[in-house]
Amino acid sequence: MTLLKTERTRSAEEKLTLAQIVEIVTGGEMPLRFTAYDGSSAGPETSPYGLHLATPKGATYIATAPGDLGMARAYISGDLQTDGVHPGNPYALLAALGDLHFERPPARVLAHIARSLGTELLKPIAPPPQEHLPRWRRIAEGLRHSKARDAEVIHHHYDVSNEFYEYVLGPSMTYTCAVFDSESQSLEDAQENKYRLVFEKLRLRPGDRLLDIGCGWGGMVRYAARRGVKALGVTLSREQAEWAQKAIVEEGLSDLAEIRHSDYRDVPEGGFDAISSIGLTEHIGVANYPAYFGFLHDKLRDGGLLLNHCITRPTNRGRVKAGGFIDRYVFPDGELTGSGRIITEAQDVGFEVVHEENLREHYALTLKGWCEYLEKHWDACVAEVGEGTARLWGLYMAGSRLGFERNVVQLHQVLGVKLAKDKAPAVPLRPWWVA
Secondary structure, eight states: OHHHHHHHHHHHTSOOOHHHHHHHHTTTOOOSEEEETTSOEESOTTOSOEEEEOSHHHHHHHHHSTTHHHHHHHHHTTSEEEESSBTTBTHHHHHHHTTOOOOOOOHHHHHHHHHHHOTGGGSOOOOOTTOOOOGGGGGGGOSTTOHHHHHHHHHHHHOSOHHHHHHHHOTTOOOSOOOOSSTTSOHHHHHHHHHHHHHHHTTOOTTOEEEEESOTTSHHHHHHHTTTOEEEEEESOHHHHHHHHHHHHHTTOTTTEEEEESOGGGOOOOOEEEEEEESOGGGTOGGGHHHHHHHHHHHEEEEEEEEEEEEEBSSSSSOOBOOHHIIIIIOTTOBOOBHHHHHHHHHHTTEEEEEEEEOHHHHHHHHHHHHHHHHHTHHHHHHHHOHHHHHHHHHHHHHHHHHHHTTSSEEEEEEEEEOOTTOOOOSOSSOOSOO
């Protein structure tokens, strides 16, 4: 009995391979091949997709930040590599991972894992340069959602490179959800269709005044100006503003369209006939919704319309802050909540909400198109921004596509009208736009 017990103890203390550690923390349910630099492997050999942990640095990233953040660090740095998919479009591999999740082993097993990895692999190291500071360290940029801090986080995401965005977004230079008539429709036609839908929902006519906040590269502003609407767009991204203003001049729209590098809260004009907010609300912060919708309500004339288009969660309960990967690499300080909260906050400042719709499947198709563009222009994108940033965008967009397909996130358009004091109806009895 003593010899048997000693043998069991010795075996339990043998150094675990990296593949064995992966099997332990995933519950032994690896849905694809896993290989590592120590020669170990796990998962089905027949899987068309695989992950290869290429370096000790990658192991450190994963061990010191378990979950999506550590995996993202290793992938973006090139220390976690993929088999069977293009780095610009790893959608199929992410889909194959399915519902893989990490389990925290019992304390005794965790200690065994730590001894197997060794102290050197467990010493935290600097993350890839694409990573933003954690929330608690962003205070140097100002309080959350102050004008200074909002400007910094927008700069982090949007001032990557206009040339890079041209490769990824395509000719429309539109970084928001398109609206598809069918799955076979081109991304460019679907983006044009989105602008058409917003324009018609807002009942815009020649001579009207439109304010487009968070205007990006000015797609909505130019669409409206081509149809005789006087449109003002504002964005916190200097590179976006410069690109958009140049496009306005080139199209001969300067008499009707203007783009400002500005916080929307600094727009002094009022009395607009309509306001479009396409992809901005995600950056506002849920606690700031009353001030946000109140500001927009004040900027409209009586009878004016607001179209709010933003990513939402499928429920109105639970957390609003983004996960570690999204917060550090994609949308620092971004927050999401359900469409019910959006509608409630708009109503509470005086908007009559007359319509809302969920375009979740449309965003999945939009992201599919962007990933295909990134894969097609991979070499040019890497030359423009570096392989780490290009890998980041492929991971983010492919993962987001899955999120929309699986109803982890949604996309809602909410249409509201500012009533006059007499509360008289301000819009037709039935929807007036072509769906």
